[in-house]
Amino acid sequence: MDRIRIVGGNELHGVIPISGAKNAALPLMIASLLTDDTLTLENVPHLADVEQLIRILGNHGADISVNGRRERQGESYARTIHFTSRNIVSTTAPYELVSKMRASFWVIGPLLAREGKARVSLPGGCAIGTRPVDLFIDGLTALGANIEIDGGYVNATAPAGGLVGGRYVFPKISVGATHVLMMAATLANGTTVLGNAAREPEVVDLAKCLNAMGAKITGQGTSTITVEGVPSLSGARHRVLPDRIETGTYAMAVAMTGGDVILEDTDASLLETALEAIRRTGAEISETNSGIRIVRNGAGIKPVDIVTDPFPGFPTDLQAQFMGLMTKSSGVSHITETIFENRFMHVQELARLGAKISLSGQTAKVEGVSRLKGAPVMATDLRASVSLVIAGLAAEGETMVSRVYHLDRGFERLEEKLTRCGAHVERVSD
Ligand code: UD1
Numbered sequence: 001m002d003r004i005r006i007v008g009g010n011e012l013h014g015v016i017p018i019s020g021a022k023n024a025a026l027p028l029m030i031a032s033l034l035t036d037d038t039l040t041l042e043n044v045p046h047l048a049d050v051e052q053l054i055r056i057l058g059n060h061g062a063d064i065s066v067n068g069r070r071e072r073q074g075e076s077y078a079r080t081i082h083f084t085s086r087n088i089v090s091t092t093a094p095y096e097l098v099s100k101m102r103a104s105f106w107v108i109g110p111l112l113a114r115e116g117k118a119r120v121s122l123p124g125g126c127a128i129g130t131r132p133v134d135l136f137i138d139g140l141t142a143l144g145a146n147i148e149i150d151g152g153y154v155n156a157t158a159p160a161g162g163l164v165g166g167r168y169v170f171p172k173i174s175v176g177a178t179h180v181l182m183m184a185a186t187l188a189n190g191t192t193v194l195g196n197a198a199r200e201p202e203v204v205d206l207a208k209c210l211n212a213m214g215a216k217i218t219g220q221g222t223s224t225i226t227v228e229g230v231p232s233l234s235g236a237r238h239r240v241l242p243d244r245i246e247t248g249t250y251a252m253a254v255a256m257t258g259g260d261v262i263l264e265d266t267d268a269s270l271l272e273t274a275l276e277a278i279r280r281t282g283a284e285i286s287e288t289n290s291g292i293r294i295v296r297n298g299a300g301i302k303p304v305d306i307v308t309d310p311f312p313g314f315p316t317d318l319q320a321q322f323m324g325l326m327t328k329s330s331g332v333s334h335i336t337e338t339i340f341e342n343r344f345m346h347v348q349e350l351a352r353l354g355a356k357i358s359l360s361g362q363t364a365k366v367e368g369v370s371r372l373k374g375a376p377v378m379a380t381d382l383r384a385s386v387s388l389v390i391a392g393l394a395a396e397g398e399t400m401v402s403r404v405y406h407l408d409r410g411f412e413r414l415e416e417k418l419t420r421c422g423a424h425v426e427r428v429s430d
Helices: 022-034 048-060 102-115 134-142 175-186 201-212 244-257 272-280 316-326 346-352 382-393 405-410 414-419
Strands: 003-007 012-017 038-044 063-071 075-084 117-121 146-150 153-157 167-169 191-195 216-218 225-228 236-239 259-264 284-287 291-296 332-336 356-360 363-367 376-378 398-402 424-428
Touching: 003 382, 012 244, 012 414, 022 038, 022 048, 022 075, 022 102, 022 175, 022 201, 048 063, 048 102, 048 405, 102 117, 102 134, 102 153, 102 175, 134 146, 134 153, 134 167, 134 175, 175 191, 175 201, 175 216, 175 225, 201 216, 201 236, 244 259, 244 272, 244 291, 244 316, 244 382, 272 284, 272 316, 316 332, 316 346, 316 363, 316 382, 346 356, 346 376, 346 382, 382 398, 382 405, 382 414, 414 424
Parallel strands: 012 259, 038 236, 167 191, 376 398
Antiparallel strands: 003 398, 003 424, 038 075, 063 075, 117 153, 146 153, 191 225, 216 225, 259 291, 284 291, 332 363, 356 363
């Protein structure tokens, strides 16, 4: 199994290209099941989760072809992928495929809308809390679906004439349930109004693509989304938006190590709250024509408190990385997690590097230390794993991160992007 070896202490200087967003690419790929025409997605990141979803879509009958787009010193960063689901050959998403990644559960929306039925295994994914599916079930029921849970599977059927438009107010904001209901409602008879919907940029990106396919969606990016059902959708060509989590992660890495880096092909407006928090730690952040420049010279890292919240709040997917940064701050900071109840598994691993963190309920108190020392650590989930990389970049000596398959689910060419900026990071294969 691969590990990542980091020798800390180097500043970061250079340019890091930001990939397409994993969390946008996944629902966009799933949206291809809504049409018998070809959906072409550009700027798709090359990640384990994308490859896994390609296998899942193939199981439903999607024909998928990948064109590597050669760029930047002969390396293929962004890929263009064509998805054609002329016929849906299976409406079952089996446990073996769905258990590896929670987002694959989302195929339930398009399958139910297009075929009138779906049998989808209850999901897996990162172990960061119980992550139930009640909102999906209640929401799809509001569109007329009949849903039963049997033997670990969700069996959903639409009324004889197909799903019907309805009103559903989410009792709790959910990105995934917003994606699924929006997709399902595109082919329903009549108009659907979704209240307390997620406002994440990835929801807006999905709505943009669905509209390009002929859907009639308005209100995306606000808490009320209205979807006027249409009889069918066509193909389209869509470019996946930049990954705001990857952007924030590298910005925090520079805030941690010091240096001067341009994050290319990204957009500051996707992560204002996080960038503001990083600025308050003492880094300078400015917008460039194609992205963001982040500089930290000399000065230390100031302690900053954060609370995670749905968009436009501080993203839970950057919480672990921010904690990594705070381990070397010049004082005490508090980090409060409000989205997932079990998202502090990185705390004990950061402690191995010398971090001083204590937990009280959903809040971590981080007492900054002047030096971290490299150690063997274990990645526990996708975002937690990269917080260990951030800490390792500023630790003295060698940090060896094991279980890097977590990293490979969400960070494209991490070691290469960091190495080009002067970091000492390498992949070690046993
Ligand atoms: C998505 C992101 C993930 C991010 C999360 C929150 C993708 C592929 N994943 O995950 O990276 O951390 O948004 O920004 O885009 N919940 C319920 N019942 C449900 C559904 C969700 O109680 O039926 C709860 C969850 O347990 C969690 C909260 O709602 O506490 C938010 O989860 P949700 O927004 O649904 O996360 P995902 O869409 O799974």
